[in-house]
Each structure stands twice: as C-alpha cells, then as structure tokens.
Amino acid sequence: MTLQELAARGNWIVVDKTIYGVHQGFPFTLGLNTKKSSDALTMLFKTGSTVPLKVVKEIRTNLPKRTMVAQPNGGLQIIAASNESCDAYMLAMQVLSAATAAFRNAKTPIEPPKNCPVCKQAGCDSAAEINGKYVPVHRACVRIHAEKGKSEANNNEVSGSYLFGILGAFLGVLVGCVPVFLLGILAKIEVGFLFILIPFASYYGYKFFKGRLGNVARISVILCSLLGFVELQLLLNYYFLRAEGYMVSFALATKSYFANDFAALLDSTWFGLVFLAIGILYSFKMLGTTNRDRIKQTENSLQTVIPLSAPAATQNSLDN
Numbered sequence: 001m002t003l004q005e006l007a008a009r010g011n012w013i014v015v016d017k018t019i020y021g022v023h024q025g026f027p028f029t030l031g032l033n034t035k036k037s038s039d040a041l042t043m044l045f046k047t048g049s050t051v052p053l054k055v056v057k058e059i060r061t062n063l064p065k066r067t068m069v070a071q072p073n074g075g076l077q078i079i080a081a082s083n084e085s086c087d088a089y090m091l092a093m094q095v096l097s098a099a100t101a102a103f104r105n106a107k108t109p110i111e112p113p114k115n116c117p118v119c120k121q122a123g124c125d126s127a128a129e130i131n132g133k134y135v136p137v138h139r140a141c142v143r144i145h146a147e148k149g150k151s152e153a154n155n156n157e158v159s160g161s162y163l164f165g166i167l168g169a170f171l172g173v174l175v176g177c178v179p180v181f182l183l184g185i186l187a188k189i190e191v192g193f194l195f196i197l198i199p200f201a202s203y204y205g206y207k208f209f210k211g212r213l214g215n216v217a218r219i220s221v222i223l224c225s226l227l228g229f230v231e232l233q234l235l236l237n238y239y240f241l242r243a244e245g246y247m248v249s250f251a252l253a254t255k256s257y258f259a260n261d262f263a264a265l266l267d268s269t270w271f272g273l274v275f276l277a278i279g280i281l282y283s284f285k286m287l288g289t290t291n292r293d294r295i296k297q298t299e300n301s302l303q304t305v306i307p308l309s310a311p312a313a314t315q316n317s318l319d320n
C-alpha cells in the first residue's frame, strides 16, 4: 500500500512523506515504510503529560506481537508491521483505537496538549504542525503564525546581514563563556559539560544580530564556538596559574599553555571538546535552516490543519 492509498482510505492528509490525521479529537502523524512482505507504520501522538507505563502495556497487549511502543518526550510512538491478514490501513485503525481507548481509560485520562503553542491559550479547535509538532491549535493562530514566519523569513532574506551575523555569533560566544568561566573558577569542578552551551549562545547571537540564515550561519557558529573554547581554556589556565601564585602575564601564561605537548592538551580538554561537539551537532540542523526551509515549514503548518472534531474514519470504511 502506498502512502497516498493509505491516506485516501483514512480520509487523512499527506504533506511531504507524512500522513496527518485526527482520531477522536487526538491529532497523530503516520509514517509508512513499505517493504516487500509488509508495511511498517510509525505513528506518533503528542500528549499533554507523560504516558504511564501501565498505559503503554495496555496498548501493547491490544496490538500485534512485535509492536514497539515508546514514550519520547511528551508523546507516544508506536511502530507496527502489517501482514497478510491485516493490511496497513487496518493496522493503523487498530493502533488508533487501541491508543485512544487506553488514553481515555487511564486513571488520569491522557489528552493532547491543552494549550495552543502560538497563543498559549486553551480552547483549540484544530490540529496543525507547529515547529515540527502536530498538536491542537486555534485555526486563526496557525494563519497568524504562518504569516509571521513567512514575513520574518522574507525580511531575513532581503535585509539579513552575514557581517552582523558573524559579529553576533562572536559576541554570543563571549556571553556564553562567562557562566562556564565563573563556574570553572568558583566551583573548581570539571565544567566540560557546560561547553554544550557555547554553540547555542553563538547561534542566538547570530540570530539576535539579524544574521542571514543558511550555511554561513553554520560555519560562523562552528568557528566562533571553537574560538570561544580555546579562549576559555587560556583564561582558565591563566586564572589557575595566578591562583597558584605564579605572577605571570596573560601572554606568558598562553605561551606556556601551548608549550604543552598535544597529547597533554588533548588529555586535559577532551571532555569539554566532546560536549562542544555535541552542542554543535545538536544545533546543526537549526543552524543550517535557510529562509526557504522556514517558508516551507509555514506552508506545512497551513496544509496540515484539520478540525479537532473531524469525524473519525469508521470501521465501515474497512469494507471498502
């Protein structure tokens, strides 16, 4: 079964390679991986609270063997495979009824997030994909959000500056280094894990200074993060030398730092470097987001709007 066929049977919407639907007031997304003998479904529900293990177990018992049920942050993910007696559509319906029934019957019923991600108010009337999450929203808010995103992207494309962005990325790193440095000298602990913050500080600096989005953002943030990393090592080294009573100048401390052999330097910094790398990897997608991507995201939000009261695909359509 193709994604289009599956969506048509359920009366669901397809955008890119994902199906969007609402079942009994619960928004969900559905991905399909077609293989020779069976189709693998990946369904995701965003929930307002963590799904208790008991509910996960109940869902699993009502679904075919080898179905995987996981609880990613604030949601429930179900991966199941179809077979000869149960095609992808029947399986999707099975998953939808098992999940929504277990949600409803839980001790504290599990619901989708209550508040609209745009205006933070309750009383949502539709579902839409906002910032990569398919959640309840107000239909009017989706339009406002999309128009705002689109005009921001257009403005950034026209007036965003690489130069200011690079300056912002650099200043962002300087600001981000302050807490790491202070904690390093005050707590005298290994603060390597805090290096994860540096790429983020740099990215927000880039954005704050209205840097033009795209690959230049990526490169600037990476280079500025590395620069910040080296600068921090030198400052900490200088500080600790002074604290130990060596009255050296910063230049001399720096010289002595680089006089260490490479292995010794790596040995003392690898922990921080690992976290710096994690920070960079984590922000890599965000960093490379271009204005074209952002415009596409806003179009996706608009295309995925479904009323929360949409009638559920009924068992009758199984007979079609």
Ligand SMILES: [Zn+2]
Pocket: 116, 117, 118, 119, 120, 121, 137, 138, 141
């Ligand atoms: Zn709203």
